Amino acid sequence: MPLPNPMVGFNLPGDRVKPMDRYIRLLPKQAIGPPFFYYENVALAPKGVWATISSFLYDIQPEFIDSKFFCAAARKRCYIHNLPIDSRSPLLPFAPRTIHDAFPCTKQWWPSWDIRARFNCIQTCRASSALIEHILDALANSEDPPSATVQKYVLGQCRKWNLVWVGRHRVAPLEPDEIEFLLGFPKDHTRGINSTERYRSLGNSFQVHTVAYHFSVLREVFPNGMNVLSLFSEIGGAEIALHKLGIRMKTMVSVEVSKVNRSVLKTWWDQTQTWTLIDIADVKSITSDWLESTIKEIGGFDLVIGGSPCNNFTGSNRYHRGGLEGEHSSLFYHYSRILDCVKYSSQSVMQRV
DNA sequence: CCGAGGATGAGCGTACCT
DNA sequence: AGGTACGCTCATCCTCGG
Numbered sequence: 001m002p003l004p005n006p007m008v009g010f011n012l013p014g015d016r017v018k019p020m021d022r023y024i025r026l027l028p029k030q031a032i033g034p035p036f037f038y039y040e041n042v043a044l045a046p047k048g049v050w051a052t053i054s055s056f057l058y059d060i061q062p063e064f065i066d067s068k069f070f071c072a073a074a075r076k077r078c079y080i081h082n083l084p085i086d087s088r089s090p091l092l093p094f095a096p097r098t099i100h101d102a103f104p105c106t107k108q109w110w111p112s113w114d115i116r117a118r119f120n121c122i123q124t125c126r127a128s129s130a131l132i133e134h135i136l137d138a139l140a141n142s143e144d145p146p147s148a149t150v151q152k153y154v155l156g157q158c159r160k161w162n163l164v165w166v167g168r169h170r171v172a173p174l175e176p177d178e179i180e181f182l183l184g185f186p187k188d189h190t191r192g193i194n195s196t197e198r199y200r201s202l203g204n205s206f207q208v209h210t211v212a213y214h215f216s217v218l219r220e221v222f223p224n225g226m227n228v229l230s231l232f233s234e235i236g237g238a239e240i241a242l243h244k245l246g247i248r249m250k251t252m253v254s255v256e257v258s259k260v261n262r263s264v265l266k267t268w269w270d271q272t273q274t275w276t277l278i279d280i281a282d283v284k285s286i287t288s289d290w291l292e293s294t295i296k297e298i299g300g301f302d303l304v305i306g307g308s309p310c311n312n313f314t315g316s317n318r319y320h321r322g323g324l325e326g327e328h329s330s331l332f333y334h335y336s337r338i339l340d341c342v343k344y345s346s347q348s349v350m351q352r353v
Numbered sequence: 354c355c356g357a358g359g360a361t362g363a364g365c366g367t368a369c370c371t
Numbered sequence: 372a373g374g375t376a377c378g379c380t381c382a383t384c385c386t387c388g389g
Contacts (some may be wrong), residue, residue: 003370005371042376042377042379044368044369044370044375044376046368046369047368047369052388061364074375075377076375076376077377120374120375120376121375121376121377122377123376123377123378124377124378125362125378125379126369128361128362128363129362130362130363131362131363159374159375160375193360194359194360195360195361196359196360196361197360200377200378202377203377203378204377205377206377211388234377271356299374307377309377310378311377311378311379313376313377314370314376314377314378315366315367315369315375315376315378316375316376316377316378316379317376317378317379318365318366318367318378318379318380319366319378319379319380320378320379321368
């Protein structure tokens with residue numbers, strides 16, 4: 001499956017298309033909802049992974065898109081979904097698209113030889129203080145501007161760890177609240193959990209503006225709100241995207257293993273939402289019986305969201321890059337199973353009506 | 354003081370892209 | 372040829388209850 005370059009997805013905000021030329025994609029018949037669904041994972045998975053995932057999701061053409069078109073950090077992801085794509089609208093206001101716009105205070109310290117305009121992908125680990133000190137030493141012991149060798153070393157580390165300039169000859173890792181900002185989360189969304197967990201949860205999450213752009217078409221389909229099944233919810237990137245779009249979530253069933261992440265989502269939910277949040281820990285515990293009875297009770301799910309674990313896909317994993325059969329990434333099959341189940345139940349409900 | 358359990362930090366290759 | 376990647380492991384440090 002070839003990766004598009006540039007990785008712009010089916011379309012971007014501001015693409016000028018004449019109504020006649022609008023890209024109306026043809027979905028395979030069996031892919032058409034209800035329910036709508038939205039699956040996400042890293043774009044640069046091992047070869048063959050996306051072809052397989054697509055084959056489990058009704059052979060829909062995947063949408064590869066880099067969030068650098070929506071914020072100041074790269075985030076190459078692939079989305080397989082059955083949402084309409086011809087009347088998308090971006091979340092406003094736009095997020096800053098360059099480092100300087102996102103963090104203007106760093107401009108005064110930014111050396112001209114650090115040519116980065118955007119951050120690389122936000123990951124789950126942060127640079128250690130020892131590395132920061134080492135960079136500080138390297139800069140302090142060199143001329144101004146530093147030699148080409150020092151520049152290359154420092155710039156390399158800045159790229160690798162997404163460092164910013166916070167003083168004369170001084171770099172620092174992004175703070176958790178700065179990452180929240182880049183990814184489109186409310187300020188202090190993850191506050192209250194320990195720092196390592198904050199970095200991990202944020203590094204694993206959606207970029208809100210990107211997801212919101214895709215979800216924007218749902219606003220007019222469900223003016224009275226929707227019932228959502230959110231698998232692998234993490235800290236609620238998708239939920240926040242829907243909320244920012246002004247889409248009401250009636251029943252939200254959120255499935256997330258991490259207790260810490262569930263608490264973050266619950267806290268946000270209680271502060272912003274009025275309807276029901278049902279939180280469940282394990283996707284494996286979701287049975288077809290439970291789904292059927294829940295669907296009867298609430299009248300069906302309108303949207304099934306899921307970004308299943310990527311850790312056996314990503315190149316950052318030096319130990320267990322086992323692809324779809326990896327211990328965690330194989331949970332994708334539960335997304336597929338649950339989606340099939342929701343789809344089947346929805347259709348049988350419709351037939352009875 | 355002592356030990357268990359959580360938090361932190363340093364070091365760790367490769368596949369696949371341009 | 373160069374650059375990037377929603378990470379993992381293990382040793383060590385820290386914290387807290389007893």
